Amino acid sequence: MRTLGSVAIVGAGQVGTMVGSALLEAGPALGITSVALYDADPQAAAASVALGGGDLVLPDPASVLQAQVVVLAIPVTEILAWLEEFGPRLREGGALLDTGSSKAAVVAAMARFVPEGVHAIGGHPMAGNEASGPSAAIPGALSEALFVLSPCRPDREALEIATALVAACGARPLVVEAPDHDRLLARTSHLPHLVASALAAVAAEVGDDLPLTQALAGTGFRSTTRLAASDSKMVAAFVSANRRQVEAALREFRRELDRLELALESGPGALEEVLGAGRVGHALVLGRA
Amino acid sequence: MRTLGSVAIVGAGQVGTMVGSALLEAGPALGITSVALYDADPQAAAASVALGGGDLVLPDPASVLQAQVVVLAIPVTEILAWLEEFGPRLREGGALLDTGSSKAAVVAAMARFVPEGVHAIGGHPMAGNEASGPSAAIPGALSEALFVLSPCRPDREALEIATALVAACGARPLVVEAPDHDRLLARTSHLPHLVASALAAVAAEVGDDLPLTQALAGTGFRSTTRLAASDSKMVAAFVSANRRQVEAALREFRRELDRLELALESGPGALEEVLGAGRVGHALVLGRA
Numbered sequence: 098m099r100t101l102g103s104v105a106i107v108g109a110g111q112v113g114t115m116v117g118s119a120l121l122e123a124g125p126a127l128g129i130t131s132v133a134l135y136d137a138d139p140q141a142a143a144a145s146v147a148l149g150g151g152d153l154v155l156p157d158p159a160s161v162l163q164a165q166v167v168v169l170a171i172p173v174t175e176i177l178a179w180l181e182e183f184g185p186r187l188r189e190g191g192a193l194l195d196t197g198s199s200k201a202a203v204v205a206a207m208a209r210f211v212p213e214g215v216h217a218i219g220g221h222p223m224a225g226n227e228a229s230g231p232s233a234a235i236p237g238a239l240s241e242a243l244f245v246l247s248p249c250r251p252d253r254e255a256l257e258i259a260t261a262l263v264a265a266c267g268a269r270p271l272v273v274e275a276p277d278h279d280r281l282l283a284r285t286s287h288l289p290h291l292v293a294s295a296l297a298a299v300a301a302e303v304g305d306d307l308p309l310t311q312a313l314a315g316t317g318f319r320s321t322t323r324l325a326a327s328d329s330k331m332v333a334a335f336v337s338a339n340r341r342q343v344e345a346a347l348r349e350f351r352r353e354l355d356r357l358e359l360a361l362e363s364g365p366g367a368l369e370e371v372l373g374a375g376r377v378g379h380a381l382v383l384g385r386a
Numbered sequence: 387m388r389t390l391g392s393v394a395i396v397g398a399g400q401v402g403t404m405v406g407s408a409l410l411e412a413g414p415a416l417g418i419t420s421v422a423l424y425d426a427d428p429q430a431a432a433a434s435v436a437l438g439g440g441d442l443v444l445p446d447p448a449s450v451l452q453a454q455v456v457v458l459a460i461p462v463t464e465i466l467a468w469l470e471e472f473g474p475r476l477r478e479g480g481a482l483l484d485t486g487s488s489k490a491a492v493v494a495a496m497a498r499f500v501p502e503g504v505h506a507i508g509g510h511p512m513a514g515n516e517a518s519g520p521s522a523a524i525p526g527a528l529s530e531a532l533f534v535l536s537p538c539r540p541d542r543e544a545l546e547i548a549t550a551l552v553a554a555c556g557a558r559p560l561v562v563e564a565p566d567h568d569r570l571l572a573r574t575s576h577l578p579h580l581v582a583s584a585l586a587a588v589a590a591e592v593g594d595d596l597p598l599t600q601a602l603a604g605t606g607f608r609s610t611t612r613l614a615a616s617d618s619k620m621v622a623a624f625v626s627a628n629r630r631q632v633e634a635a636l637r638e639f640r641r642e643l644d645r646l647e648l649a650l651e652s653g654p655g656a657l658e659e660v661l662g663a664g665r666v667g668h669a670l671v672l673g674r675a
Contacts, residue, residue, distance in 0.1 A: 174654050223602070223604045226605065243601065243602070243604075245602070271601060273598065273602070277595070277598060278602070280595070281592065281595055281598055281599050281602050282602060284588050284589045284592065284599070285589050285599060285602055285603045285604065285606075285607045286602075286604065286606050286607060288585065288588065289585055289606055289607055289610040289611070290606070290661075291643070291646050291661075292581055292585060292610065292643075293610055293664075293668075294642075294646065294660070294661050294664030294665070294668075295639055295642035295643050295645075295646060295664065296577065296578055296581060296639065296642075297664045297665070297667045297668035297671065298642045298663060298664045298667045299573050299577065299635060299638045299639050299642055300573045300574050300667065300671045301666070301667025301668070301670045301671050302638065302667070303570065303573065306566070306569070306570055307670065307671075309562065309566060309570055310570050310573070310574060310671055311670075311671055311672070311673050312532060312560060313512070313532070313534070313562070313567070313570050313571060313574055313575075314574045314671050314672065315512045315532070315574065315575065316515065317574075317575050317578055317579070317612075317613050318574045318575060318578055318671070319672065320609050320610070320612045320613065321578040321581065321582055321609070321610055321612070321613060322578070322668055322671075323606075323609045323610070324606050324609065324610060325661075325664050325665055325667075325668035326665060326668055326669070327661075327665070329658045329659075329661040329662040329664075329665055330654075330658050332657075332658075332661055333654045333655075333657040333658035333661055334654055334658075336650065336657060337650065337653060337654040337657055340650055343650065344647070344650070346588060347643065347647060349588045349591065350584055350585065350588050351640075351643070353583075353584035353585075353587045353588055354580070354581075354584050354636065354640070356584075357580050357583065357584060358633070358636060361625065361626065361629055361632065361633070362629075364626060365463050365619075365622045365623055365626040366622075368621075368622040368625060368626055369618045369619050369621075369622035369623075370618075371583070372579075372580075372583050372614075372616075372618040372621055372622055373618040374587060375582075375583030375584065375586045375587045375614050375618075376583070376586070376614055376615060376616070376618055377590070378586045378587045378589065378590025378591070378614075379582075379583075379586035379590070379611055379614040379615055380615070381590045381596065381600075382586065382589045382590050382596075382599055382600060382603050382607070382611075383600070383603065383608070384600050
């Protein structure tokens with residue numbers, strides 16, 4: 098396996114801290130010489146280092162460019178801005194990986210702004226939860242997690258370096274073309290984020306009934322709306338970057354709601370049938386059918 | 387505390403088995419002399435008894451009427467049918483409690499079909515999950531769980547008996563008028579059930595992309611769609627029984643979706659704002675704000 102050298106992570110939140118911790122731990126064996134963190138909020142970077150997310154805090158955004166491997170762990174909108182500003186200045190022969198939840202916009206920006214001599218590739222670690230900030234990093238969450246890799250152009254070395262990084266995190270790499278990733282994530286993640294938020298808003302808009310609503314909100318509500326507690330900026334960024342696919346998923350979702358509502362008008366038997374189809378679909382997607 | 391005597395539970399599924407187990411355990415101290423189970427599926431009743439859900443299986447539905455306390459743990463549609471058929475034949479001085487997730491239709495049927503001399507009251511234990519059948523009973527799940535009691539008419543003794551039953555289960559009684567229960571549960575539970583089903587259906591309808599969808603469906607998808615695995619007949623029954631409120635909740639939910647979609651068109655900043663409001667609402671409902 099190739100040696101990775103110095104790593105710099107941009108963004109010391111939940112994902113940046115988890116990736117940094119994993120790389121720092123696996124570091125010596127893989128030739129990782131240092132894991133530096135940069136965050137627009139220096140306190141977040143310091144907190145992350147204190148939690149083992151890296152071994153030093155970088156003072157300014159440009160200092161990231163000195164590292165052999167750069168990992169972007171910031172909201173997708175900021176990744177796009179970063180690529181435009183710093184992409185052209187990345188060091189020749191270095192590597193670049195991001196961790197955003199939308200991939201097509203990211204790899205397009207990589208292809209546009211990152212010189213061919215830099216080994217850039219899109220990435221999406223499928224780990225973490227609705228919490229945010231360095232203290233929300235979950236030790237070991239990357240272990241055995243799926244880590245999607247979406248190439249931005251033919252570059253075998255980019256894929257090799259990224260695969261080594263993913264392996265260093267203990268995660269499982271899976272190469273998925275960006276458009277495929279985005280089409281499916283719109284349905285398995287981005288739409289659920291919007292739906293969780295809408296459900297939470299409906300339950301909160303009960304006026305004087307709020308205390309009783311709080312008492313009656315049970316595990317089903319918690320589960321269905323958990324994603325509504327996610328960092329709004331981060332979610333807005335990846336959903337907006339994947340807007341066309343999310344809009345298509347919303348149209349499909351509205352059709353399913355129509356179907357349920359029509360069945361509800363027809364009676365319990367009709368509704369049971371539509372819910373039964375949803376139950377079968379659920380089992381299918383989770384590989385239980 | 388009053389002594390409860392013989393108990394018969396109609397329905398040996400997850401809820402019936404959990405209630406039966408709790409009553410059997412607390413039984414001697416509370417004067418419960420036996421916990422008999424009836425289920426249209428005799429094998430389910432036998433399985434429940436084997437799991438400690440009761441101490442005997444009743445052979446036919448009418449034998450339930452011999453018990454001093456009858457607990458209905460069947461889908462709401464079946465509760466309504468049971469009340470019409472057996473309600474008038476309940477023994478004078480006995481007690482009746484149900485466990486359905488919609489209350490207005492149930493207490494209306496109790497008021498109509500159960501003689502005044504029987505101490506009937508609506509109930510809804512807020513425990514259990516998406517699994518079904520006696521083997522899905524979760525030991526201890528009723529302990530500290532909220533158990534809603536919805537009176538069907540002024541009857542202090544019905545409330546006392548039900549409170550004793552709830553206490554025997556280790557749960558916390560909360561008196562909520564049926565219309566209030568149904569209005570709020572439509573938003574915290576019934577709508578989320580429909581939404582989870584619709585989300586699962588969207589994700590399952592990806593054709594050839596199913597294997598990749600399976601790989602990419604993460605914890606967010608699992609959480610948001612967990613309720614889609616619920617027993618379709620049971621969900622169809624309580625949603626249909628609460629149709630008007632569920633339809634109102636669906637209208638509110640569609641308005642929230644419209645708001646999100648409009649914001650998505652405007653850009654990440656606008657979307658972040660609407661998602662931020664959903665996040666605040668989520669924290670409010672869960673008592674974290």
